[in-house]
Amino acid sequence: MATFTSLLACVLVGIAVVFQIFSVISAPVVSTIALCTYNGNRFGVFGWCNIQAQQCTPIRVGYELDSYDYMILNDFLPSNAKMSVSKLLIVHPISLVFTFILWILTLIISFHRLGNSRKMLIGMVLWSLPAVLLSLLSFLVDILLFVPQLAWPGWLLLVSTILIAVASSIICVMRRTVSLRKYERLRNNENIEMYPIHLNKDSKLPGGASADQRSNPKESTVISSSHLEEPELSYRFEIDSRS
Known part of the structure; x- marks a missing residue:
């Protein structure tokens, strides 16, 4: 049966998945959502769109200035970062994949007996570490490229990182709780074997006494x-x- 802690971890990771989806589907996938709006352009993970011309670049990794002549600007990005840095935006979909898999795992431990498996919980803790790091890296890339014009989908990545970290801590607590329960069961079984319940009159106890x-x-x-x-x-x- 699902416990409160497992459901809480599932909800937190689910919210983190939704927040990361907003950044991944930004322009040019959805022209109205942008990580940054600057000089009449909406920038996203896979390209950008020009607001006045209502045209968008093809979906690809990294920004290139040779697509449309009207997009060639002297001050292209608000942070004056190099165009090669924009290729690091690929960490956004990678982070989304890791977080989505972690959410699936939290669903499994919430509604399946695998929630009492120490190996399953340890594997989830190890999987959550790169999920946290990738989400944090996505936020840092957005800061590097778009500060100080970073829009709300970029700031949601920071909240997503915090939520995944909290969920990872909850999973650690669940693993420790399961370990303590199994240890107590083993200790109780040993005590029952050392001290039998039924003794005959002729049976000898430790020390030679009947x-x-x-x-x-x-x-x-x-x-x-x-x-x-x-x-x-x-x-x-x-x-x-x-x-």
């Missing part, structure tokens, strides 16, 4: 005190008990 002697502590006290008062009798008693 079950009746253990149940009647007064008799055992009398025997032990008599042994101390008469060492010879105690010595004989030990010999007889060994025989």
Whole structure:
């Protein structure tokens, strides 16, 4: 059954996926969504669109200035970054793929018994690390290219990074909880094996005492005190008990 922690991790990663989708489908995929609006152009992950001419570049990795003459500008990007840096925008779809797979895994542990598997949870923690790093790298690339004109889809990447990091911490807590539960079960099983519930009257307990002697502590006290008062009798008693 789904637990509150697993559902919370699933919701957080799901929101992070939605936030990253906004940046990936920016111009020229959807001309109305842009990572940055500058000098009459809307910039996105796979190109840009000119607002006045209502024309967009082909969908590709990196920006190129030889597509349309009207897009050749002296001050092309607000940060004056090199055009080669725009190729790093490819980390946006890669980050989306990693985050989407992490969301699928959180769905699995929420509605499947694999949520109690330590190996599954450890694998999810390891998978969440590159998801966090790629999301953070996407935000840093946007800062490098579009600051100070970065639009709201770019800032959503920062929120997405925080959400994935929180979800990763929750998964770590779930793994630790599962480990503690399994450790307690093993310890309880060992205690049950060491101390049997049913004992016969003739059965011997540790130390050579019978079950009746253990149940009647007064008799055992009398025997032990008599042994101390008469060492010879105690010595004989030990010999007889060994025989």
